[in-house]
Amino acid sequence: MLALFYFFVAVAFAIGIWQVNKLLTFRLIFKEIKDGVKVITFENKNNPIATEKDNDIQGKLFIVFMVGFYLLMAYCLIFFQDLMLPDSASVEGEDYDNLYVITFWLIGIVQFITQALLYFFSYKYRGIKGRKATFFADSHKLELIWTTIPTVVLAVLILYGLSIWNDVTDLEGDDAVLVEIYAKQFAWEARYAGRDNELGRGNVRNIKGANTIGIDMSDVNSHDDIPVRELHLPVGKKVVFKFRSQDVLHSAYMPHFRAQMNCVPGMVTEFGFTPKFTTHEMRQQRDVMKKVSRVNIARAAKGEEPYEFDYLLLCNKICGSSHYNMQMKIVVDSEKDYLIWLNQQKTAKELF
Numbered sequence: 001m002l003a004l005f006y007f008f009v010a011v012a013f014a015i016g017i018w019q020v021n022k023l024l025t026f027r028l029i030f031k032e033i034k035d036g037v038k039v040i041t042f043e044n045k046n047n048p049i050a051t052e053k054d055n056d057i058q059g060k061l062f063i064v065f066m067v068g069f070y071l072l073m074a075y076c077l078i079f080f081q082d083l084m085l086p087d088s089a090s091v092e093g094e095d096y097d098n099l100y101v102i103t104f105w106l107i108g109i110v111q112f113i114t115q116a117l118l119y120f121f122s123y124k125y126r127g128i129k130g131r132k133a134t135f136f137a138d139s140h141k142l143e144l145i146w147t148t149i150p151t152v153v154l155a156v157l158i159l160y161g162l163s164i165w166n167d168v169t170d171l172e173g174d175d176a177v178l179v180e181i182y183a184k185q186f187a188w189e190a191r192y193a194g195r196d197n198e199l200g201r202g203n204v205r206n207i208k209g210a211n212t213i214g215i216d217m218s219d220v221n222s223h224d225d226i227p228v229r230e231l232h233l234p235v236g237k238k239v240v241f242k243f244r245s246q247d248v249l250h251s252a253y254m255p256h257f258r259a260q261m262n263c264v265p266g267m268v269t270e271f272g273f274t275p276k277f278t279t280h281e282m283r284q285q286r287d288v289m290k291k292v293s294r295v296n297i298a299r300a301a302k303g304e305e306p307y308e309f310d311y312l313l314l315c316n317k318i319c320g321s322s323h324y325n326m327q328m329k330i331v332v333d334s335e336k337d338y339l340i341w342l343n344q345q346k347t348a349k350e351l352f
Contacts, residue, residue, distance in 0.1 A: 052129055059126030066119035070112075082294065085255055086287045089311065089332070090273040093258030095164045103157060168259070171272050176238040179231070181313070182213040183263040184246035186322035188313055189213050190231050194224025194347060204246055211352050214246070223349040226342065231313060231330045233275050234338040240272040253316035254330065256282070260316060275332045282332070283309050 088094050125133075178193035180202070189212060193199045200222025206214040215222050233239050243252055245263040253260045261271050282288055288309050296306045311330035315323055333341065 055127035183250035188328035
């Protein structure tokens with residue numbers, strides 16, 4: 001299938017070169033107007049003026065292209081669904097997905113209608129001898145319609161999006177799990193707030209030895225913080241993330257939770273979400289199992305080890321040569337398993 005795609009790209013590229021070559025095939029014409037004054041003009045050697053036959057062919061090709069365009073769009077929508085993410089793994093992500101679906105269908109319907117009209121009118125009003133175009137300077141009614149409708153629709157989408165953003169950035173709740181995500185070229189580290197549920201200060205100036213994320217040990221709130229290199233989250237409980245960067249701009253991207261936030265050097269950014277499925281529950285979902293199965297068939301053909309689904313924290317900003325390799329495993333546990341894991345980790349005071 002990929003080879004066929006490359007073939008069509010090559011054919012389209014060749015046709016484009018041929019058409020451009022036709023357009024650029026000109027010759028200089030010297031015309032003497034009066035009293036020895038000469039004018040230089042350009043004329044296409046092949047055919048200086050489009051004929052009615054040319055217009056007819058181009059008009060029909062527009063219809064052919066329209067049919068091919070919509071068939072390709074339908075094919076992509078049907079057969080590339082496996083590339084889409086499974087259901088949101090966070091409660092807040094459900095609203096995000098709803099906004100995406102609404103926006104997708106609105107844009108899809110408008111695009112379908114406008115593209116169809118564009119190609120149809122190009123065919124219907126192709127150049128025919130004797131036909132004259134109707135001209136009018138303006139239409140206040142049309143201007144009002146195509147200005148008002150998009151304005152109202154976009155305003156509704158923006159307000160809905162803002163309400164979702166407010167939910168994601170609503171970090172209230174005394175029982176929320178507080179986690180700091182620390183970004184650096186080219187790895188992630190994290191630390192959990194300890195029993196006081198308060199993170200101690202951190203600064204790159206404090207990086208020394210095992211203290212690789214710059215925890216300020218002179219701050220008593222830092223003593224019970226828990227540095228880790230694998231992220232565990234409790235299902236059904238709000239998690240508040242605070243982000244720092246050691247060097248350049250990174251972007252903490254958790255696609256299955258529909259969450260992303262820039263990590264900016266010199267400042268702390270934050271968001272929160274509530275995990276909806278444990279890692280085990282996500283692995284049992286039909287869509288996930290289907291995708292994992294397809295990946296493992298390809299891996300088996302290459303003699304590679306089988307893949308098992310995991311949540312991931314990725315970097316979504318190109319931050320350097322090993323950007324592609326910057327990721328951290330996320331495990332969503334039941335609250336009981338999460339607490340067992342957390343109690344097994346050492347505090348900053350014990351480590352440093």
